[in-house]
Amino acid sequence: MGDASAVTQPYLTLFRNVPAADFELCRVCHSRPSERHAGNGPYEVCASCARTTGGVFRHTPHVVPISLCARRGGGTQLYDLVARHRVPASPPGGPDRSTFLAATLARFHRAHRACLTRAAGGEFTLVTTVPGTRVDRPVEAFHPMPRVVGMVGDLTGLHRPVLLPGDSESALARLARRESDERAFHVIGGVGGARVLLVDDLFVSGARTQSAAAALFRAGAAAVVALVVARLVDPASSATSARLWARASAERFDFERCCLCGPAAGILGRPA
Numbered sequence: 001m002g003d004a005s006a007v008t009q010p011y012l013t014l015f016r017n018v019p020a021a022d023f024e025l026c027r028v029c030h031s032r033p034s035e036r037h038a039g040n041g042p043y044e045v046c047a048s049c050a051r052t053t054g055g056v057f058r059h060t061p062h063v064v065p066i067s068l069c070a071r072r073g074g075g076t077q078l079y080d081l082v083a084r085h086r087v088p089a090s091p092p093g094g095p096d097r098s099t100f101l102a103a104t105l106a107r108f109h110r111a112h113r114a115c116l117t118r119a120a121g122g123e124f125t126l127v128t129t130v131p132g133t134r135v136d137r138p139v140e141a142f143h144p145m146p147r148v149v150g151m152v153g154d155l156t157g158l159h160r161p162v163l164l165p166g167d168s169e170s171a172l173a174r175l176a177r178r179e180s181d182e183r184a185f186h187v188i189g190g191v192g193g194a195r196v197l198l199v200d201d202l203f204v205s206g207a208r209t210q211s212a213a214a215a216l217f218r219a220g221a222a223a224v225v226a227l228v229v230a231r232l233v234d235p236a237s238s239a240t241s242a243r244l245w246a247r248a249s250a251e252r253f254d255f256e257r258c259c260l261c262g263p264a265a266g267i268l269g270r271p272a
């Protein structure tokens with residue numbers, strides 16, 4: 001990987017900052033309104049994470065999206081790139097998709113290695129990616145993430161493709177309904193005691209991520225932290241989502257902050 005900052009710098013407008021957990025935001029995915037229940041404190045989870053973390057025997061509470069993205073309206077370029085496999089529109093002669101994603105991961109990981117390591121409870125011993133399962137993404141295409149991770153110098157040394165798509169039709173059907181099921185993935189090779197950085201390009205419902213995390217835990221992993229390039233949000237789904245997206249779109253993206261170390265209080269414009 002060349003200079004990740006130089007590759008990504010012309011494309012900062014594609015990214016949207018992900019706020020830290022907040023009294024209104026999901027503490028797992030940091031990007032949707034939490035569903036609060038009477039008597040519970042802050043730091044609840046969103047409806048989507050409630051469903052996908054509740055469906056498995058153990059989930060990861062650590063999902064770290066690098067950026068938010070949206071499917072409609074302004075700011076869809078990152079979604080187009082990640083989900084529709086389009087290359088960045090400008091400037092001409094810019095990086096191809098894999099180079100862009102690798103540079104994005106490299107730059108973010110360099111800035112937030114300590115944040116991710118803290119969440120894992122110690123240094124990572126394994127980096128792996130979530131394989132394609134033909135569900136939970138709008139276009140099935142060659143899944144490039146193993147190659148992308150292989151291009152990131154700081155990750156490639158620990159990279160092992162230990163997850164394979166499972167052969168349970170019912171589990172894959174559950175994934176298609178955005179429900180999690182650890183049988184959607186097989187784990188090959190020993191992962192006992194491993195602290196795993198689980199890398200994926202797009203986080204939609206969390207069903208893929210949480211199913212993969214559960215499969216890793218079932219196989220003996222000690223910790224799983226999910227690092228995803230883009231978290232899809234729907235600004236039209238609620239007033240809180242609209243405020244979150246408007247706020248993220250109005251400010252300049254900063255690779256030096258993440259949802260684990262960035263500002264939390266008042267992110268949605270209310271007093272802390």
Ligand SMILES: [Zn+2]
Pocket residue numbers: 026027028029030031032045046047048049050
């Ligand atoms: Zn969530």
Ligand SMILES: [Zn+2]
Pocket residue numbers: 111112115256257258259260261262
């Ligand atoms: Zn950080």
